[in-house]
Amino acid sequence: MKKVGILGGTFNPPHIGHLIMANEVYHALQLDEVRFMPNAIAPHKKKDDESTNENRLRMVELLVKPYKEFKVETIELERGGVSYTYETMVALKEREPDVEFYFIIGGDMIDTLHTWHEIEKLAELVRFVGIKRPGTKSESPYNIIMVEAPEISLSSTLIRKRFAMGGTLRFLLPPEVEAYIRKEGLYGAK
Numbered sequence: 001m002k003k004v005g006i007l008g009g010t011f012n013p014p015h016i017g018h019l020i021m022a023n024e025v026y027h028a029l030q031l032d033e034v035r036f037m038p039n040a041i042a043p044h045k046k047k048d049d050e051s052t053n054e055n056r057l058r059m060v061e062l063l064v065k066p067y068k069e070f071k072v073e074t075i076e077l078e079r080g081g082v083s084y085t086y087e088t089m090v091a092l093k094e095r096e097p098d099v100e101f102y103f104i105i106g107g108d109m110i111d112t113l114h115t116w117h118e119i120e121k122l123a124e125l126v127r128f129v130g131i132k133r134p135g136t137k138s139e140s141p142y143n144i145i146m147v148e149a150p151e152i153s154l155s156s157t158l159i160r161k162r163f164a165m166g167g168t169l170r171f172l173l174p175p176e177v178e179a180y181i182r183k184e185g186l187y188g189a190k
């Protein structure tokens with residue numbers, strides 16, 4: 001069976017923390033590919049800036065472009081509305097019954113997994129893969145395959161603040177993504 005990792009996120013913007021976690025899981029579990037999947041509307045997150053779905057998709061495309069084992073999954077953007085992972089995974093399983101899906105989450109998501117929509121059914125449908133994140137417990141009563149990886153204290157929130165307030169962005173996100181953000185004037189970037 002084909003083994004596919006799904007890294008769902010808001011990616012506002014995507015950063016090297018996302019690349020590192022995808023790469024660590026890809027190698028540790030010997031996956032065939034990892035798909036970065038931007039959500040339409042995040043179930044538990046308020047978004048208070050002007051970036052559009054199109055902007056986030058473009059940034060994710062730029063992020064993964066150099067790596068042939070990383071792909072972009074657009075199913076949630078196409079569906080629109082609130083992106084409940086359970087609904088997405090039912091649709092993906094229907095579309096690709098022969099694939100074993102590994103849903104990759106960071107520590108903050110591990111800690112709050114019990115609050116997810118239809119979590120019991122979702123846990124039957126996919127294998128969760130967890131990556132620890134500084135400032136979180138990264139613990140869950142659910143069955144999660146934990147992958148040992150370098151812990152990165154980096155978030156999209158920090159990057160948005162750097163764009164707005166000034167400060168170095170070097171090594172935090174690829175130069176192509178930084179250039180795109182400046183061209184589009186996202187996050188108050190100057």
Ligand SMILES: Nc1ncnc2c1ncn2[C@@H]1O[C@H](COP(=O)(O)OP(=O)(O)OP(=O)(O)O)[C@@H](O)[C@H]1O
Binds near residue numbers: 010018155
């Ligand atoms: N530094 C990190 N370490 C571990 N997991 C991470 C890290 N950054 C993001 N993730 C995980 O990647 C997935 C997508 O994250 P998301 O796109 O929301 O980025 P974020 O940095 O958490 O954003 P924000 O700061 O806007 O909340 C989530 O499962 C999240 O837990």
Ligand SMILES: O=C(O)c1ccc[n+]([C@@H]2O[C@H](COP(=O)([O-])O)[C@@H](O)[C@H]2O)c1
Binds near residue numbers: 007009010043083085
């Ligand atoms: O389905 C849910 O109830 C649910 C609740 C919180 C988060 N998720 C998914 O988890 C992924 C990471 O979420 P976020 O908010 O960190 O971008 C993303 O794919 C979300 O759609 C899903």
